Amino acid sequence: MTYDSVDRVESALAAGVSYLIVKMSFSRRMDLMRRVRELARKAEFLDAGQDAGEKMDAAVLRAEIDRLYLTWGLREVTGLDLDGKPATPESLVESGPEELFREAVAAVRAATGLSAAERKN
Numbered sequence: 001m002t003y004d005s006v007d008r009v010e011s012a013l014a015a016g017v018s019y020l021i022v023k024m025s026f027s028r029r030m031d032l033m034r035r036v037r038e039l040a041r042k043a044e045f046l047d048a049g050q051d052a053g054e055k056m057d058a059a060v061l062r063a064e065i066d067r068l069y070l071t072w073g074l075r076e077v078t079g080l081d082l083d084g085k086p087a088t089p090e091s092l093v094e095s096g097p098e099e100l101f102r103e104a105v106a107a108v109r110a111a112t113g114l115s116a117a118e119r120k121n
Contacts, residue, residue, distance in 0.1 A: 006075055009107045011100065019104050020076035021111045032072055032112065039065050066105045067093055073108035 005025070011017035022028065043061035046054040071089055080087040082095050092101055 007111065011079075011103060013099055013103055014080065014097075016079035017100065018078050019074055019107050020078070021107050022073050022075055023111060024113050029112075032069075035068055035072065036065055039068070066102075069108045069112075070101065070105050073111060074104050077104070 005023050006020050007023060009019045009021055011019065039061050043058045043065070046058035046061065049055065049058075070093060074089040074092070077087040077089065077092055077096075080092075080096070080100070082091050085091070087096060089104075092104060
């Protein structure tokens with residue numbers, strides 16, 4: 001048996017761009033859940049509040065969770081140059097087009113196979 005621990009996902013938004021997404025393993029699942037758990041709890045708590053500041057803080061935490069998913073699960077970006085240099089997961093977060101960032105996050109989330117309850121925790 002041969003097993004590849006990554007999948008290539010072609011961008012639906014930008015021709016020639018693809019993402020190398022890591023597949024879930026037992027160890028990686030535990031790592032991701034540990035890293036997301038506390039941020040998700042705080043975001044849920046703040047989101048339940050009535051104060052506009054709490055809602056804003058919850059939105060910031062959800063954005064941090066998206067960033068965490070991307071840097072955790074995106075190994076490589078191909079076919080995209082940012083400021084004249086080949087894109088990396090980190091540069092996609094920092095200076096890449098937001099729509100490609102969102103597409104890559106969606107690909108990582110899909111690859112995790114986590115249930116909604118697991119993603120929430």
